[in-house]
Amino acid sequence: MTNDIPARDSPIAGGVEDGPVSVEVPAWRIAVATLGKSPLSMVGLGIVLLILVLAIFGPWIAPFPDDAGATVNFAERLQPPSWKHWFGTDIVGRDVLSRVIVGARISMMIAAFVIVLAVLIGVPIGIIAAYWGGWLGNILMRINEVFLAIPSLVFVLAVAALLGPSLPVVIAAIALAWWTWFARLAYGEALHIKEEQFVEAAQVSGAGGLRIAFTEILPNLTSVLVVKITLDIGYVILLGAALGFLGLGVQPPDPEWGIMVAEGRDQLPNAWWLTTFPGLAIFVTVIGFNLLGDGLNDLLGARQ
């Protein structure tokens, strides 16, 4: 898949530093220009940026930031959407829009921590298994298969339930299920890259195994990883929200989107805004990461 991206990072093809021969357009400018040609990817990028802004500055943007916690305002309970409360109010009178905005931080935090952990565990394992192979590789990939033998949601639910649900547990549980996908991806890619000439060249020049694995093979995985990470952020958000919905994830009164959907359930179909808007937030966020991921896929694939 990624046969030729190596050129840039490998010592034999490099030589860019040696002389002022080539005038290189910075890679990010090509990226922006290419991505800009695909309207759907731009929509995805827009959504992702919006969610990031909400996740970072949410409490300052939300019209009623105090409503994110366990406040009560019975005078305004179950109000339908209005100019004052765009998304209506919930059963104790909290502003749903504010809770949805502040909730972006929880979802993004879960996704960010899970992905970082999963990459840090999965990628080295995948590369090591592919590069050294033999019994070590065999054992590592067998362990990987065992983790893959159970659907992520069920596994995560079981771990979260047995440990007692909370934010750190949710992150740990999802990461424990998720590293396997990165290990598998890194393994598959590294198997191909291992056969490339520049790896052989490094071997001949006497570079050690660890050095080759992490300075020759790893950099060539980045484009595949970037796409996978982008897509997976969306799926981790979905999974985290499902946990919250079942009461086995983040706990109330935190404004987690899945919990909010569950809390609105008893008020359906009359107070439809309680379930509709938090669910919509999840939906739009996941679509955003999906569109961006697909765009990046075309972009990085096109470089080949």
Added chain:
Amino acid sequence: MRFIFRRMIELAVVMFGLSVLIFVISRVLPGDPVRFALGPQATEEQIAQLSREMGLDQPLVVQYWRLIKGLFQGDLGVSLTTFRPIAGDLATFLPASLELALFSMSLAILVGVPLGVMTAVHRNSSRDYIGRAVAFSGVAIPVFWFALLVQALLSFQWRIFPPLGRIDADVRPPPHVTGSFLIDSLLVFDIGLFFHVLSFLILPAVVLAASPMAMILRLLRASMIDEMGKDYVLTARANGMPRNLLIHKYVLRNAFSATLTIIGLLFGFFIGGAFIVETVFSWPGIGRYGVRALQFKDFNAIIAVTLLVGLAYAAANTVVAVLYGWLDPRLRLGRR
């Protein structure tokens, strides 16, 4: 045959690993399920006694051995919330889950495959864009949210479908033959009952099918387009082979074998989705049972359900691998 045999061995190895994994997680992680099961009023002696009855005071290796021995004897222990044998409970709930799963999976394939072919053949037409929009939404939509909205609108608001359960409380289920109410009601020629049962099945099945359907559509579209760009397609068309024959007999078959590898993974999403859908629609299946066990920290039941789900998932993947070998004979030889 040797191919199938090898897959079976692999299945056994993975299941062994899974049982160790689940066992370790359930025993080594902190938290005291016995204390939880007996409630806050339990005395220390009661807790100690129940722990002893369940063999929790034994060394871990002995406990694991007991678990495995029990599995082979069909004894999965006792639920910590209902104090009934778990194996019996699972046997009661399994048919409902199987019925929902098989019906829903057929739906996903019957809709997803034609849509995948259509969007690939009419690439970049308006049909393609609509199909892809559906696919994007299907993958990104939170199952629990979709389920609630559909239930609120079609059941509570417009009263087209019953909102909860598998059959009305005052209706007698058909005599048990296969365990599927749909099939069993047909076996006794009770058409009224058939449609009654179907009306309960439709909503959960459609909601559950949405995401796998979308994934099938996306994958099949991608591999069809890939396949249609290959030389043999060009040659066949240049030689005047009818387009329909070419697409349906050759391109689809090749594209489908590529899609099939991933359909195995799809079962994973599917089972996870079933846990949520069954909970929302009160479908009396393994998923709802599992969610309850999880919420009440009934760890005997959690272990049993997790192993059953793992087995179902692994078995489904084995079937896919065998099918794949049948579609693509190259794989039967040589490496896996």
